[in-house]
Amino acid sequence: MESCDLLIIGGGINGAGIARDAAGRGLKVMLVEQHDLASHTSSASTKLIHGGLRYLEYGEVRLVREALAERERLWGMAPHIIWPLRFVIPQTHSPRPAWMLRAGLFLYDHIGGSKRLPATRTIALDRSPLGDALADRTGRGFVYSDCWVEDSRLVVLNALDAAERGARVLTHTSFAAARREGAAWAAVLEGDGGRREVRARALVNAAGPWVSEVIGRMTGAHTSRRVRLVKGSHIVVPRLYDGEHAFLLQNADRRIMFAIPYEGRFTLIGTTEEAWDGPAGPAAISSGEVRYLLDGANRYFSQQLSEADLVWSYAGIRPLYDDSSGNASAVTRDYVLDVDADGGSAPVLSVFGGKITTYRRLAEQAMKRLAPFFPEAGPAWTAGVALPGGDMPGGDFARFADALLASHPGLPPTLLLRLARAYGTRVTRLLKDAQSLDALGEDLGGGLTTAELDYLASTEWARSAQDVLYRRSKLGLHVPQGTAERVEAYLAAKGGK
Known part of the structure; x- marks a missing residue:
């Protein structure tokens, strides 16, 4: 029977973040994901690293402060x-008075200790180019700053860092059952290679929408916490306006x-927030949600x-902590970590709620809760330590990109x-010494080469066209018809070697 210190169930952002943190503390970690990494909630976000300005309206000051930090x-x-x-927040059509927004933005600017992002400012919509796209340019608007994130890549990079620190990452592997045996858990996993048993000193249930279902598969585990499922959907349309600002x-x-x-x-337009009573699995946008988003944009x-303008849509089920709120929009985005330990050993830590921005902090707190069971584990370490590929001098992406262009003049900018x-x-591990497109192998469409596919399959757990075109990248929006089939054929042939 295989053994590990920590068996983590769920390959979304929280599971990957906890795996990275735990592996970096010297623990023997196994992460299992029933499908692909980030294949559900963590790739269906609005793709923002943000404090959550609107959460201030619900009194979530601590959560916003933590997220801003x-x-x-x-x-x-x-x-x-x-x-x-x-x-840009146009004040036209606003159900909230200007003073309320101004007060919220003042807090937003100051409670998180921002050092690099600019402060909020007020603009006249009819005199600023930031208002050019609006149908009604009367009055004023507010301009504030947050950050964008490639959400599914964030998950993959955390899993990659965990693996490079010794964690074992198993995709397409389901957690079937577990039972306590003395001071450890005996878990049963099911994957491509059949059933296997793993002995783990502790379990981490980071299964997202499936968190309650996973608890039910653990003999003797219990919790009083509940998860609240909320569907969020987005649409993608041809570009609505010039400029790199959002609204x-x-x-x-x-x-x-x-x-x-x-x-x-x-x-990208989103998101909706609808109570979800269906199964925890994949979801699709409804016609009502499409209409809601289109009406909001057209207003x-x-x-x-x-x-007819829809290019793509996606929907995800968010596993929020059930705080008994009657309004799906008002349900807390904070997280709760629930630890169940029978006789002070063989704990299971279950994650309820959370948001992508606070995943690193959540992982750190999870390891703090598990620290009594792992006295040999190292201290907290993830704050400020670059993720794979992020170790560029001064964190200056523009300078790094300029240097890359200069060093590869034979490749398209x-x-x-x-x-x-x-x-x-x-990127140098993928490009190696290539100075021409031919050196990167066959172009399968839209600049996706076999060299990149080889890298994704060997390093980032990509196994299907969906993994490559909509999670490791968003090339699915750009490649010509037939590329997905060519990717599938190439990966199948490579997997058969």
């Missing part, structure tokens, strides 16, 4: 996949939505949208910039 820390750890983004839009029902520049040629922008964003300093 993490915002710049994460930016410094992964400047290739995280970067600043300006947001925070307020709807009449007091819910907010974002319009964000996306993948160069598109605008603000001069360029009008219809369902657009390809180099995409690769730099995806892989950071690790």
Whole structure:
């Protein structure tokens, strides 16, 4: 029987973050994910590293403060996949008075100790180019800053760092059952290689929407905590406006939505928040949600949208901690860590709730809760330690990208910039000494080469076209018809060797 210190169930951002933290403390870690890394909630976010301005309205000051402190820390750890983004809040159609927004933004600027992002400012919408896209440019707006993140890549990079520190990462492996045997857990896993048993000193249940279901598979485990499932959906449309700024839009029902520049040629609009009573698995946007997002965008922008403009949509089920709120939008985004230990040994730590911005802090707190069971574990260490590819001098992505372009004059600049964003300093492991496209192998469409596929399959656990085109990248929005089939065929052939 295999053995480990910590068996982590769930390959989303919280599971990957805890695996990285624990492996870096010297523990023997195994992470199992039933599908691909970030295949559910963690790749279906609004893709922001932010404090959550609207959470101040619900009194979540501690959560916002913690998230704001993490915002710049994460930016410094992964400047290739995280970067600043300006947001415009038009006061037109606002259900909230200007003084309320101004007070909230003042708090937002000051409670998180921001050092690098600019402070909020007020603009006249009819005199600023930031208001050009709006149908109604009367009155004023507020401009504040947060950060963008490539969410699924953040998960993969945490898992990669965990693996390089000794963790074993098993995708397409399900947690079937576990029972306490003395001071440890005997767990049963099911994957491509059949069933296997693993003995673990502790379990971490980071299964997201499946957290309660996973507890039910552990003989003798119990908790009084509950999870609340909320569906969030997004749409992608052709680019609505010029500029690299985003918009925070307020709807009449007091819910907010974002319009964000996306993948160069598109605008991302979301999110909805609907109570979800279905199974915890994959979800799709409903026609009602599409209409809600289109109506919200059409209320603000001069360029009008219809369902015919939809390029792509995605939906995810968020596993929020159930605080008994009657409003899905008001359910806390804070996290709760529940530890169940029978007789002071063989603990299981279950994660309820959380948001992508606070994943590193959540992982640190999880290890603090488990520290009594692992006295040999090292101290907290993840704050400020770069993720794979993020170790560029001074965290200066622009300077790094310029140097990459200069060192590879035979490769297209657009390809180099995409690769730099995806892989950071690790891009040299993919490019090696290539000075021409031919040196990167066959182009399967949209600049996706077999060299990149080889890297993703060997290093980042990619096994399907969906893994490559919509999680390790968003090339699925750009590649020509037939690329997905070519990727599947190549990966299948490579897997059969």
